[in-house]
Amino acid sequence: MAAAGKSWAGHGIHWGRIATRELSTVAITIFGLLLVTFLIARVMPIDPVLAVVGDRAPADVYERARLDLGLDKPLWHQFAIYIGKVFSGDLGTSVLTAQKVTDDIKTVFPATLELATLGTLIGVLIGVPFGIIAAVYQGRWPDQIARVVGLLGYSVPVFWVGLMGLLLFYAKLGWVAGPGRISVVWQDYVTPVTGIIMLDAAMQGEWDAFWDAFSHLVLPASVLGLLSIAYMSRMTRSFMINELQQQYVIAARVKGLSEFRVVWRHALRNAIVPLVTVIALSYMHLLEGSVLTETIFAWPGLGRYLTNALLNADMNAVLGGTLVVGAVFIAVNLFSDMIGRLADPRTR
Amino acid sequence: MRHIAKLMVASAFTALLATTAQTTVSLAQTPKDTVVMAKQIDDIISLDPAEAFEFSGVEVGANVYDKLVGVNLADGNKIVGELAESWTVSPDQLTYTFKLRPGVKFHSGNALTAEDVVYSIQRAVTLNKSPGFILAQFGLNKDTVLDKVKATDAGTVVITVSQPFAPTFFLNCLTSGVASVVDSKLVKANEKDGDWGNGWMKLNSAGSGAYKVRAYRPNEQYALDANESWYKGAPKNKRVIVRHVAEPASQRLLLEKGDVDMARNLSKDQLAGVKDNKDVEIVQGTKGYILYLGLNQKNPNLAKPEVREALKYLVDYSAIEKNIVEGTYKHHESFLPNGFLGAIDDKPYKFDVAKAKELLAKAGLPNGFTVTMDTRSVNPITDIAQAIQSNWAQAGVKLELIPGDGKQTLTKYRARTHDIYIGQWGPDYLDPHTNAETFAINADNGEDAKSKTLAWRNAWDIPEMTKKTQANVLESDAEKRAEIYGDLQREHQKVSPFVIMFQQIEVTAERKNVKGWVIGPSSDTNFYAPITKG
Numbered sequence: 001m002a003a004a005g006k007s008w009a010g011h012g013i014h015w016g017r018i019a020t021r022e023l024s025t026v027a028i029t030i031f032g033l034l035l036v037t038f039l040i041a042r043v044m045p046i047d048p049v050l051a052v053v054g055d056r057a058p059a060d061v062y063e064r065a066r067l068d069l070g071l072d073k074p075l076w077h078q079f080a081i082y083i084g085k086v087f088s089g090d091l092g093t094s095v096l097t098a099q100k101v102t103d104d105i106k107t108v109f110p111a112t113l114e115l116a117t118l119g120t121l122i123g124v125l126i127g128v129p130f131g132i133i134a135a136v137y138q139g140r141w142p143d144q145i146a147r148v149v150g151l152l153g154y155s156v157p158v159f160w161v162g163l164m165g166l167l168l169f170y171a172k173l174g175w176v177a178g179p180g181r182i183s184v185v186w187q188d189y190v191t192p193v194t195g196i197i198m199l200d201a202a203m204q205g206e207w208d209a210f211w212d213a214f215s216h217l218v219l220p221a222s223v224l225g226l227l228s229i230a231y232m233s234r235m236t237r238s239f240m241i242n243e244l245q246q247q248y249v250i251a252a253r254v255k256g257l258s259e260f261r262v263v264w265r266h267a268l269r270n271a272i273v274p275l276v277t278v279i280a281l282s283y284m285h286l287l288e289g290s291v292l293t294e295t296i297f298a299w300p301g302l303g304r305y306l307t308n309a310l311l312n313a314d315m316n317a318v319l320g321g322t323l324v325v326g327a328v329f330i331a332v333n334l335f336s337d338m339i340g341r342l343a344d345p346r347t348r
Numbered sequence: 349m350r351h352i353a354k355l356m357v358a359s360a361f362t363a364l365l366a367t368t369a370q371t372t373v374s375l376a377q378t379p380k381d382t383v384v385m386a387k388q389i390d391d392i393i394s395l396d397p398a399e400a401f402e403f404s405g406v407e408v409g410a411n412v413y414d415k416l417v418g419v420n421l422a423d424g425n426k427i428v429g430e431l432a433e434s435w436t437v438s439p440d441q442l443t444y445t446f447k448l449r450p451g452v453k454f455h456s457g458n459a460l461t462a463e464d465v466v467y468s469i470q471r472a473v474t475l476n477k478s479p480g481f482i483l484a485q486f487g488l489n490k491d492t493v494l495d496k497v498k499a500t501d502a503g504t505v506v507i508t509v510s511q512p513f514a515p516t517f518f519l520n521c522l523t524s525g526v527a528s529v530v531d532s533k534l535v536k537a538n539e540k541d542g543d544w545g546n547g548w549m550k551l552n553s554a555g556s557g558a559y560k561v562r563a564y565r566p567n568e569q570y571a572l573d574a575n576e577s578w579y580k581g582a583p584k585n586k587r588v589i590v591r592h593v594a595e596p597a598s599q600r601l602l603l604e605k606g607d608v609d610m611a612r613n614l615s616k617d618q619l620a621g622v623k624d625n626k627d628v629e630i631v632q633g634t635k636g637y638i639l640y641l642g643l644n645q646k647n648p649n650l651a652k653p654e655v656r657e658a659l660k661y662l663v664d665y666s667a668i669e670k671n672i673v674e675g676t677y678k679h680h681e682s683f684l685p686n687g688f689l690g691a692i693d694d695k696p697y698k699f700d701v702a703k704a705k706e707l708l709a710k711a712g713l714p715n716g717f718t719v720t721m722d723t724r725s726v727n728p729i730t731d732i733a734q735a736i737q738s739n740w741a742q743a744g745v746k747l748e749l750i751p752g753d754g755k756q757t758l759t760k761y762r763a764r765t766h767d768i769y770i771g772q773w774g775p776d777y778l779d780p781h782t783n784a785e786t787f788a789i790n791a792d793n794g795e796d797a798k799s800k801t802l803a804w805r806n807a808w809d810i811p812e813m814t815k816k817t818q819a820n821v822l823e824s825d826a827e828k829r830a831e832i833y834g835d836l837q838r839e840h841q842k843v844s845p846f847v848i849m850f851q852q853i854e855v856t857a858e859r860k861n862v863k864g865w866v867i868g869p870s871s872d873t874n875f876y877a878p879i880t881k882g
Binding site: 163296 | 378379382384386390393394401402476477478479480481484547550551565566567568589591592593594595597598601602604605607753754755756758759760762776798799800
């Protein structure tokens, strides 16, 4: 990315050319993604008809469902039909939910988005300062603490943290709400607009519902956040150690700048470009949905939707979900590239 | 790795809960007139009674729709009139005349008439989705239905069946969800491209029953509103909300905290855990699901009668019941579940290694043999399979377990490429024929057979038994009918390639203030209307 950034900087930015190139990359990536997903899902030893008619259906009912799914046609033909529909904006119908995949995604994706965004925020707000402090006090006790926290975040299974969190903060202390997105009492007070309950509640002025939704969100987001903290603090630490060994840092210190300014204004600024990429990667990872967290917290998000679809060979849902994950991945990537360019004066 | 993880959770759970149970004073936080359940509902693929055929979907239908006849759970599942006030059967047992209860209205306010009954049956057999065969087996299909099902006046329906079937058989089938009566005007108004309203009915309701569907979000929850003018009297609660909570441990937490009133899918460990909670009580009901092993007769070793019998002696039924499935399954060795007409409680097989070795020697396999079993990676299936593995090893039978996801093992089973399959079977309707058909009929053992029963899946070629079983549906005397099903099962126990082991018990853990919940013998009979919260 850095190399590409440099060459553009030399000639001024040709937005048209960049856009064309990026778009064609995007198209090829998405096409490849769909093709691979399609093939994997089709060679799985799971009969997709079972999800439609169940195990008990008589032979004629089974056969009709098979034809309805187009499974009698050759693989390439099935794929061509699917791609054709995708281009006209039709992702098909999920056999498990009996709804259009686009409608399903409109409900499951905001749930995941809400969780992933807060999870990442927690990761950035705690993980980055943690990493900086660990770098500054390299080898001393703040560094050791950061290391232990990082190790825990990485190595303790997320479902365990989730269940323990529920037991402690929900069942025992009663600080947060339990599994689910909103309490039964409040669920009728918010009309879904964006699908992000907190946002909808705030827009409609239902503040009690807002706080109820927040209370449901905070624990699963913290569980995901713990993972983020672990990852980001380790990465920040290594970026910062790298920067603090550079000559400009020595120069700044020699000039008599305060240690605070050296670390937070000079070194951190230079560490920001790779850091943005790391944050984006972590965010993308969370946006794919976290199956275990979603299962434990009864969170109707993308991860569970996709897993369930895959286990039932619900083709349209698998492909539609994958498409969304792919699109998000590309979008976040582009966005982080842009931030990187803006943050790095050499690319201007 | 899975075991270590499980152990970690279990140990930490116990430690924390030991203190939690005493310190938490929780008050029910759900509204008094609303019943909230935590349940796994991701098996629902449709709420349309002509299509729903999975546990959760059928249960919704049972609470939303009415049928002509139902069963009296308190009186040995005897058939009683529901929408039909009375009925008569012609002497040749071909014609049934139903007199409808007057004054019944659908949720929409439309009056329920004989035309709606005709339309509902026509719709079910024309759509012919998974449960359609329950009605189709009486000769009703999209071409014949309007000749065979007639409304002679607004309050009378006459149905003609194709053979002089046992009246118990036909009426039992009418108690299943597919025979629900739908609001023909409302359904027609929501029809699209000649789909008989199926697209709309998947997510909405058009019934006359105790509740109407307020909102259903797949994989998330359904909410039902009470029908105050239900002909049986208004339900005892105003609303029922069922939330999808996949993880049983989460269900338990929600229940103990009082955020839900009932938890429907607790496992054995969690049930043991909530036993000591004085705010929680446990309700049990015997379900019709049978847990069995299917021995594929294409495997030359399993095809030997002595081997089949030896394996039946090689399962430590009582130890598995006690150690793995206590409170959720009970020992049962015949294909009809308890509670069904003709069910027997004979248990000819007990764990007997010496006897099994003797039989194996007779089969020419004194040192045992090696065989595989496809096993779903869910509990308690995995644990039971492992117990059987160690039981069989004692007689030299080396069992290799092939783990897989549910749909994956099922796909293999349906293609008859397994050696042994461990699985569950639940009856499709409340008549002995449903299980008799699948366990004891195999009309054509060829690869392209039209009817692929469990007997077919295990390549068990039984022309004689097939004929006998088919004849059983024509026996009009209910007592005699019960007797011949008893005899059939005794023979089946001896010769079949099915090691029938357990019958399921469904368990609900509920808050102490919840009253009136009764678990019926099938999903068709799990009723919400009597539930109250004190």
